Amino acid sequence: MSKEVINTNNSKQIGSIKLKYNIFDPEFNANPYPTYHRLRSEDPVHKYLIGGDWFVTRYADVKAVLRSGCIRTDDRPKLINERSKYLKNKEKNLDTLAYTTSKFLFYMNPPDHTRLRGLLVKTFSPVVIEQMCPFVQEIVDELLNKVRHQGSIDIVADLASPLSVKVISKLLGIPKEAQNQLHQWTNVLSRILDPLVSLEEYQRMNQATQEIQDYLRSLIHEREKNPQQDLISSLITVQEESDKLTQKEILAVCTLLFGAGEETTGNTIGNGILALLNHPEQMEQLKREPTKIQSAVEEIIRYDSAIQMITRIATDDLEIGNQQIKAGEKIVLCLGAANRDSAQFPNPDQLNINREQNHHVAFADNIHYCLGAALARLETQIAINTLIQELPNLKLARDKLEWRRNIAIRGLKALRLNFSIN
Numbered sequence: 001m002s003k004e005v006i007n008t009n010n011s012k013q014i015g016s017i018k019l020k021y022n023i024f025d026p027e028f029n030a031n032p033y034p035t036y037h038r039l040r041s042e043d044p045v046h047k048y049l050i051g052g053d054w055f056v057t058r059y060a061d062v063k064a065v066l067r068s069g070c071i072r073t074d075d076r077p078k079l080i081n082e083r084s085k086y087l088k089n090k091e092k093n094l095d096t097l098a099y100t101t102s103k104f105l106f107y108m109n110p111p112d113h114t115r116l117r118g119l120l121v122k123t124f125s126p127v128v129i130e131q132m133c134p135f136v137q138e139i140v141d142e143l144l145n146k147v148r149h150q151g152s153i154d155i156v157a158d159l160a161s162p163l164s165v166k167v168i169s170k171l172l173g174i175p176k177e178a179q180n181q182l183h184q185w186t187n188v189l190s191r192i193l194d195p196l197v198s199l200e201e202y203q204r205m206n207q208a209t210q211e212i213q214d215y216l217r218s219l220i221h222e223r224e225k226n227p228q229q230d231l232i233s234s235l236i237t238v239q240e241e242s243d244k245l246t247q248k249e250i251l252a253v254c255t256l257l258f259g260a261g262e263e264t265t266g267n268t269i270g271n272g273i274l275a276l277l278n279h280p281e282q283m284e285q286l287k288r289e290p291t292k293i294q295s296a297v298e299e300i301i302r303y304d305s306a307i308q309m310i311t312r313i314a315t316d317d318l319e320i321g322n323q324q325i326k327a328g329e330k331i332v333l334c335l336g337a338a339n340r341d342s343a344q345f346p347n348p349d350q351l352n353i354n355r356e357q358n359h360h361v362a363f364a365d366n367i368h369y370c371l372g373a374a375l376a377r378l379e380t381q382i383a384i385n386t387l388i389q390e391l392p393n394l395k396l397a398r399d400k401l402e403w404r405r406n407i408a409i410r411g412l413k414a415l416r417l418n419f420s421i422n
């Protein structure tokens, strides 16, 4: 068997594995960065005691693994299938979830991945997404107008979440009356990315996926009869070199896009506003110089990434930072840790909206590079710039913040702010 060497680490190897890096701790969920810093300096390629997965935290190692030819994606769909076999009540099996996730791009490998991504990539190109600018601005204005006279806003419930739901719904062609329900279902499904999922949670996710798809099936049927200017209609007719999507594939793609499109961007806007509040001088500069918004959003995405971890499996033996990883072992790439690596980003714990050479890995890299990156950037730029220009004197309404229970997806349950219009 061939062996690839990915060696970017010169530090000493730590022999014994202790649970001194506790990812199960609620404190880690609330603030993973101190643990990431310790991992990066003490044991940058760490074999986790529970489960035996490798946690990679240095930027250079994360980047090298993403670019390596010796990896494939996580086998979560296969694992769900295996779990299903142990269920006593066979009617409550996990078949829908297992099939649907097997068609999620980030669990697919070439050539299937190449084919499916190829059918979607044009819709999400920066040029196409740029055309959504007036629509996104209109939604942000509408949402802010609703709270303008209240003197307070919950960034998550009043802005970030409804904005991301409305925008991805517009792209897909989901009618207004169904958006809220779909949001609830995909919220359940978002636990799929967390490495720590119970059997009951898988059953809840399976149920939610069935409900999403029962709804989408009737919508697809309607679009077949009466096509519109939306992604569902084009997925029905899309052809690339005589290739066509099956109905089951369309259902899986729409489920993925709705979930990926709303969770991540919603969380990024919340995390970004919090970061600016914690760095008031950066907030002030952005208010004075709104044209800085592009580099500001890039920095926000680096500083507190909505996706903190992704998983790969070694297809061959490889060496990463002096550690020997065997074919078949799981590698958890801690994107959030890599994005705070001082070897790549000077002063990494400082939000710096003027940062140059900001080549973060928040959108991953290589063939699975985030398909929705242009859309996420556009929404976050418009939401943050409009908010800080329109609602002056934004202040945290309470000190205690509650984070969503998910170590892979980072986002706040709520972010209540007060403001005063002079």
Ligand code: HEM
Pocket: 104, 105, 106, 107, 117, 256, 257, 260, 261, 262, 264, 265, 268, 301, 305, 306, 307, 310, 311, 335, 361, 362, 363, 364, 365, 367, 368, 369, 370, 371, 372, 373, 375, 376, 377
């Ligand atoms: C700031 C917000 C976002 C962040 C931080 C983010 C992050 C990521 C990351 C890290 C991956 C790679 C997953 C992996 O390799 O295992 C990914 C893939 C993906 N993202 Fe995003 N994402 C964001 C917004 C969006 C949006 C708005 C969409 C909407 C449509 C989207 C759709 C996707 C899809 C379809 C993939 C799979 C690509 C593939 O495997 O080929 N993302 N995203």
